[in-house]
Amino acid sequence: MSHLTTEQRCEISVYLRMxxxxxxxxxxxxxxxxxxxxxxxxxxNPETRQYDPKIAHEKYLKRMHEKPKHVKFTPEIQQIVxxxxxxxxxxxxxxxxxxxxxxEGMVSHERIYQYVWKDKRNGGDWHKHLRRKGxxxxxxxxxxxxxxxxxxxxxxxxRPAVVEDKKRFGDLEVDLVVGRNHKGALLTVNDRAGYLxxxxxxxxxxxxxxxxxxxxxxxxxxxxxxxxxxxxxxxxAEHKAIAEALGVDYFFAHPYHSWERGANENMNGLIxxxxxxxxxxxxxxxxxxxxxxxxxxxxxxxxLNFMTPREYFFSNFAxxxxxxxx
Numbered sequence: 340m341s342h343l344t345t346e347q348r349c350e351i352s353v354y355l356r357m358x359x360x361x362x363x364x365x366x367x368x369x370x371x372x373x374x375x376x377x378x379x380x381x382x383x384n385p386e387t388r389q390y391d392p393k394i395a396h397e398k399y400l401k402r403m404h405e406k407p408k409h410v411k412f413t414p415e416i417q418q419i420v421x422x423x424x425x426x427x428x429x430x431x432x433x434x435x436x437x438x439x440x441x442x443e444g445m446v447s448h449e450r451i452y453q454y455v456w457k458d459k460r461n462g463g464d465w466h467k468h469l470r471r472k473g474x475x476x477x478x479x480x481x482x483x484x485x486x487x488x489x490x491x492x493x494x495x496x497x498r499p500a501v502v503e504d505k506k507r508f509g510d511l512e513v514d515l516v517v518g519r520n521h522k523g524a525l526l527t528v529n530d531r532a533g534y535l536x537x538x539x540x541x542x543x544x545x546x547x548x549x550x551x552x553x554x555x556x557x558x559x560x561x562x563x564x565x566x567x568x569x570x571x572x573x574x575x576a577e578h579k580a581i582a583e584a585l586g587v588d589y590f591f592a593h594p595y596h597s598w599e600r601g602a603n604e605n606m607n608g609l610i611x612x613x614x615x616x617x618x619x620x621x622x623x624x625x626x627x628x629x630x631x632x633x634x635x636x637x638x639x640x641x642x643l644n645f646m647t648p649r650e651y652f653f654s655n656f657a658x659x660x661x662x663x664x665x
Contacts, residue, residue, distance in 0.1 A: 348392035435645030492591045508656035509564040512603035518620030534648040536635040550577035
């Protein structure tokens with residue numbers, strides 16, 4: 340490197356006072372003589388032509404500070420980032436999607452977070468498009484299960500090993516997202532392999548309504564489905580009817596083992612981005628639910644190499660002539 344340190348500038352000053360040549364000084368401090376020549380021209384006092392190492396270093400720092408910086412976060416890249424945030428993509432999803440689409444010059448996801456937080460400090464709203472809106476995640480846990488035992492339930496321990504591979508379509512996870520004051524709920528279903536999502540509005544947590552909604556939502560996919568896994572809530576007491584209507588095997592996770600339905604837990608977290616806890620579901624329309632479902636199915640996922648669940652489904656699982664609206 341040709342940059343000089345403060346110590347080297349002090350050495351140059353000492354050797355100059357001793358009357359040594361620039362070539363001699365260069366050899367002593369391990370630099371090319373052109374470096375010494377340029378240093379003396381740039382940083383000596385123009386009036387007295389004297390070299391002061393302290394003043395020389397200050398002049399060097401001033402030049403570095405004023406030197407034009409290469410701007411990677413260009414207006415064009417900022418526009419792409421803004422479009423991604425507007426679609427509620429995470430910074431990592433924006434970067435991954437850009438790589439997939441061969442966008443040149445995209446910044447890192449850390450740089451996008453810096454951009455979002457700076458915007459927030461300046462009163463902007465981009466942070467509101469992030470999944471947690473800047474909040475820290477808090478783990479949940481209970482010490483006891485008060486929800487009873489469902490009849491004829493089959494444990495997840497008996498679920499086929501192929502389900503863990505997450506390579507085939509049709510291994511589903513199901514859960515509820517509950518509205519304010521436990522009034523109203525959403526039935527949420529996702530495919531473990533490709534993260535395809537289905538959402539339906541419920542009037543409550545009644546097992547019969549959940550049975551009917553699940554069958555109604557998933558019946559167009561009958562023949563492609565293999566298993567459904569849920570938690571142990573009594574709202575899934577009609578599991579046998581669901582399994583029979585859809586031609587699937589139904590399994591129950593262990594109580595308070597949410598990681599056994601990790602994809603569904605993640606899906607519910609994404610839904611909470613649009614419907615935070617404390618939100619009333621009573622005024623939600625089917626169109627509102629459809630918009631959220633569409634957001635999730637067209638959101639790039641890192642585990643899908645930043646393809647969207649919809650793209651992944653139609654690229655890997657859907658029959659050629661399948662006509663489904665998802």
